Amino acid sequence: MKKVAFYTLGCKLNYSETSTIARMFEQKGYKKVEFNQTPDIFIINTCSVTENADKKCKKIVKEANKINPNGYVTIIGCYAQLKPQEIADIEGVDAVLGAAEKFQLIDLLDGFVKEPKENQAKIFNQNIEEAIDYHSSYSLNDRTRTFLKVQDGCDYPCAYCTIPLARGASRSDTIENVVKAAKEIVASGVKEIVLTGVNIGDFGLQNGKRKETFLDLVKALDEVEGLERIRISSIEPNLLTDEIIEFVATSKRFVPHFHIPLQSGSNKVLGLMKRRYRRELYIERVNKIKQLIPHCCIGVDVIVGHPGETEEDFIETYNFLNDLDISYLHVFTYSERENTAALSIKPVVALNKRSERSKMLHILSEKKRRYFYEENLGKNFKVLFEDDVENGQMQGFTENYIRVTAKYDPILINESKEVHLVSINPEMLVEVNEVEVFETH
Incomplete structure (x- = not known):
């Protein structure tokens, strides 16, 4: 063997x-x-x-x-x-x-x-034009959460990105197949599914034609018995509709957590990047989420140092993010990739400038995360504990993606437990008190 x-x-x-x-x-x-x-x-x-x-x-x-x-x-x-x-x-x-x-x-x-x-x-x-078949995939036995692929490829030619060249055109699984996979995952004992894809909001394209929508998929998965949580990994702001937000707000299984790529808070830079929205739409999406789900966690992707980004453009992005009611950032430093449109854009941002801007946004992200955690202290949430033990402590996430730590108890692994959020420790983990163990059916 x-x-x-x-x-x-x-x-x-x-x-x-x-x-x-x-x-x-x-x-x-x-x-x-x-x-x-x-x-x-x-x-x-x-x-x-x-x-x-x-x-x-x-x-x-x-x-x-x-x-x-x-x-x-x-x-x-x-x-x-x-x-x-x-x-x-x-x-x-x-x-x-x-x-x-x-x-x-x-x-x-x-x-x-x-x-x-x-x-x-x-x-x-x-x-890459030959990569037209769709292959269903999901992770298993790696952790408490399972990553379930629902879509592949991308039809958005963003100036900085090689993914369409690496993965091909947008194509999707069928809702029937995704629901079947979700039921298999539940049968294996997994409690949380994270929906993944290159551009999952574009779900529904099969053989180049739109057969279904992401909202249809969300509604179907919400009916899968035995599944406790479903998390949307990342969705473009122009594809995150009011209907999706409204459904998640009242859903049985979808958690209050959105990850929405922004990339820049400058409309000029968004144009250079060939993004399909402007900052005003992004504000609308964040406001809609917070209006319906005040405790919702919102994560943001942002790129620093894209060609054409001046110091003023970066400060505009920084201030935009600072003023926005978001919870954390994923910061990417622009790097040159062959066969991308960004290579022809001038001026090029110096590497040391890219690094400085990245540091500033990483610090802002920590401030945002701490503020979001502090807003939720004193409240009760359900935590799904993971098989990840260090120094006698175990960790897990609340529904709204707050990472908590508690004294190790083997019976709690892969179990939902209601806890009271008490304080933030130096490792930026939230310490909790037990409230009640939920029975899982």
Whole structure:
């Protein structure tokens, strides 16, 4: 029985796909092991959102070669689609598979027989236009939450982004398939599902035609018995409709948490980025959420240092975020990516300026998170505790994404428990008092 290990870089979508591919291996008789347990096969699922992700891939290949010099190293994912030859040239790589091929890797690589060192790595990589099939995926047995993929690809050509080049056109699963997967996940004992995709608000496209909508999907999943929580991972502001917000506000299972990419608080920069909305729409969305769900957590993606972003544009973004009733930021420092429109935009922002702006927004994010946590102290929430124990403490999230810590109790793992939020500790975790254990049915 050959042993296989997996390493995932990047987003929740990658995690859902890695987990599904791992189950395919197990069904074929392979044994899944940890990366450091001398596997015969290494599968590295890559990201290519930033230059740093590419560097990480090279580092992991080097580590795999150290662990088992005779191991078969296969690279899949976004970086593999975008730069197959560059990866094939990395010492120790045996095979590279693009977006259309990664779910066929067991058949394509036929036993994972390592070839002589002087032989070139095998490349299976079609043009991204060929990646038209949809492959259902979800993560399992990795944590209390499961990432359920509902959509793939993107039709939005944002100036800075390579994802349409790496994943292809927008395409979706069917509601029937997603509900079936959700029921399988519930049957395995998982209590929370996180919906993932490249552009999940665009859900419903099958063979280039819109058959269903994201709102239809949300309503169907809300009826899945036994599922305690559903979380929407990230949704574009122009696709987050009033109807979706209103439904989540009264939902049985969808939690009060939205993650909404902004990227810039400057309309000028949003235009340069080729985003499909302006800051005024973003304000409307945040206000609508807070009006209907005052305790809702709102996370924001923002990019600093995009070409054409002046100091004044950045300050405009900073002030916009400072004034907005949001809960935390995910800050990305712009990095140049080949074949993107942003490369032709001037002036280019100096690296030290990008770094300064990133630091300022990271500090603002911590302030926002602390303020949001403080607003909720003294209130009661349900926490889903995770199998993540450190120094005798266990952690979990409230429905509205506040991370709490409590004394370890094995009976609470993967259980919902009502707690009273007491105080914020130096690690930015909220300490709690028990109120009542909820029976789960």
